[in-house]
Amino acid sequence: MNFDLILRNARLADGRIVDLGITAGRFAAVAPALAGEGPAQDLGGRLVVPGFVETHLHLDKSCILDRCSSEGSLQDAIAEVAAAKKAFTETDVHDRARRTLEKAILQGTTRIRTHVEIDPRIGLRSFAAIRRLQAEYAWAVDLEICVFPQEGLLNDPGAEELLIQAMEQGADLIGGCPYTDSDPNGQIARIFAIAKRFGTDIDFHLDFDLDPGRMGLDEVCRQTVAQGMGGRVTIGHVTKLSALPPADFAAVAQRLKDAGVAVTVLPATDLFLMGRSFDHNIPRGVTHAHRLSGWGVTCSLATNNVLNPFTPFGDCSLVRIANLYANIAQLGRPAEMAACLDMVTEQSARLLNLKDYGITVGNPADLVVLDAQAPAQAVAELAQPLFGFKRGRRIFTRPQAELHRP
Numbered sequence: 001m002n003f004d005l006i007l008r009n010a011r012l013a014d015g016r017i018v019d020l021g022i023t024a025g026r027f028a029a030v031a032p033a034l035a036g037e038g039p040a041q042d043l044g045g046r047l048v049v050p051g052f053v054e055t056h057l058h059l060d061k062s063c064i065l066d067r068c069s070s071e072g073s074l075q076d077a078i079a080e081v082a083a084a085k086k087a088f089t090e091t092d093v094h095d096r097a098r099r100t101l102e103k104a105i106l107q108g109t110t111r112i113r114t115h116v117e118i119d120p121r122i123g124l125r126s127f128a129a130i131r132r133l134q135a136e137y138a139w140a141v142d143l144e145i146c147v148f149p150q151e152g153l154l155n156d157p158g159a160e161e162l163l164i165q166a167m168e169q170g171a172d173l174i175g176g177c178p179y180t181d182s183d184p185n186g187q188i189a190r191i192f193a194i195a196k197r198f199g200t201d202i203d204f205h206l207d208f209d210l211d212p213g214r215m216g217l218d219e220v221c222r223q224t225v226a227q228g229m230g231g232r233v234t235i236g237h238v239t240k241l242s243a244l245p246p247a248d249f250a251a252v253a254q255r256l257k258d259a260g261v262a263v264t265v266l267p268a269t270d271l272f273l274m275g276r277s278f279d280h281n282i283p284r285g286v287t288h289a290h291r292l293s294g295w296g297v298t299c300s301l302a303t304n305n306v307l308n309p310f311t312p313f314g315d316c317s318l319v320r321i322a323n324l325y326a327n328i329a330q331l332g333r334p335a336e337m338a339a340c341l342d343m344v345t346e347q348s349a350r351l352l353n354l355k356d357y358g359i360t361v362g363n364p365a366d367l368v369v370l371d372a373q374a375p376a377q378a379v380a381e382l383a384q385p386l387f388g389f390k391r392g393r394r395i396f397t398r399p400q401a402e403l404h405r406p
């Protein structure tokens with residue numbers, strides 16, 4: 001059998017060492033000691049993942065730190081970005097989002113769900129810029145666009161009409177942000193109605209505080225079941241869950257599992273913004289995704305914001321986010337650290353309902369080679385991605401660090 005490319009001695013996340021035969025942009029064979037002809041490269045037993053999957057990234061408001069002077073609270077961050085947003089032009093959004101997107105690609109991310117703000121102030125300018133990027137970078141990344149009203153829906157006349165225009169123009173799914181709405185449950189109902197109309201998944205920015213009372217989560221689970229949308233609804237942040245004692249947390253986990261609602265945890269932003277009213281013993285405010293996952297809830301870890309008042313840091317590395325989460329959640333055993341890598345790869349792909357993800361014959365040959373031998377090592381040591389492929393074509397290379405001895 002002939003292949004366009006053979007990558008030999010690739011270590012998969014389950015520990016197997018295999019050769020990967022790639023033809024016409026797809027995995028044509030995945031087996032040990034593959035017999036076949038074609039240009040070959042030896043990976044030396046390095047860990048290969050099918051690309052990182054970023055489930056929650058705000059490209060449109062990335063890289064605006066130089067325009068903001070936030071005091072650090074969530075309310076400040078929303079207000080600062082709302083003010084800066086008025087001056088966004090399509091070109092400006094395109095330039096900043098492109099820088100962030102290229103960083104993500106260079107960190108080995110091959111699939112992204114990006115959240116784009118829509119409201120009467122920004123109109124469809126950010127959406128238009130991100131749609132251009134979606135097409136321009138299709139060679140490197142599958143970018144899906146979730147449009148949502150960051151500043152509320154029912155309190156913001158004109159926002160819903162704009163969201164519907166974006167959906168008509170090809171947005172991939174609809175999101176919500178009930179915690180900024182004057183009528184949170186009313187917004188949840190409207191977002192479900194839009195999703196039903198366009199037949200798309202939903203991704204809510206659900207709650208963002210440490211008060212476990214009055215959870216929007218109950219309403220989202222109720223609507224998910226009522227509308228028959230299990231497996232198609234995601235909630236992000238849900239920092240309230242970090243404030244629940246174990247028995248209450250278990251009850252919520254069971255409810256999420258039964259409803260088929262997935263969860264994205266955003267450790268960088270949650271760490272940065274939560275617990276601002278404390279001056280000592282500051283709570284982390286990061287919900288335990290691995291515990292929810294243990295209950296059977298689909299969970300991902302994601303970047304959220306990059307270089308803005310919500311998160312003034314960011315290199316778009318999902319290995320770093322997995323490491324950060326493992327550190328916060330105090331996960332040090334190899335299996336636990338491997339589970340963190342799973343939440344930026346396989347589980348994230350499940351959350352996005354990707355049907356063609358994974359190193360399996362027939363799937364697009366998306367893969368990233370890491371400078372590590374095992375998933376736990378990759379998380380523990382923040383393993384660098386060395387190079388990556390999208391649909392069988394090499395899309396980036398990062399040279400391995402080397403010492404220059406005297």
Ligand SMILES: [Zn+2]
Nearest residue numbers: 056115205304
């Ligand atoms: Zn977000």
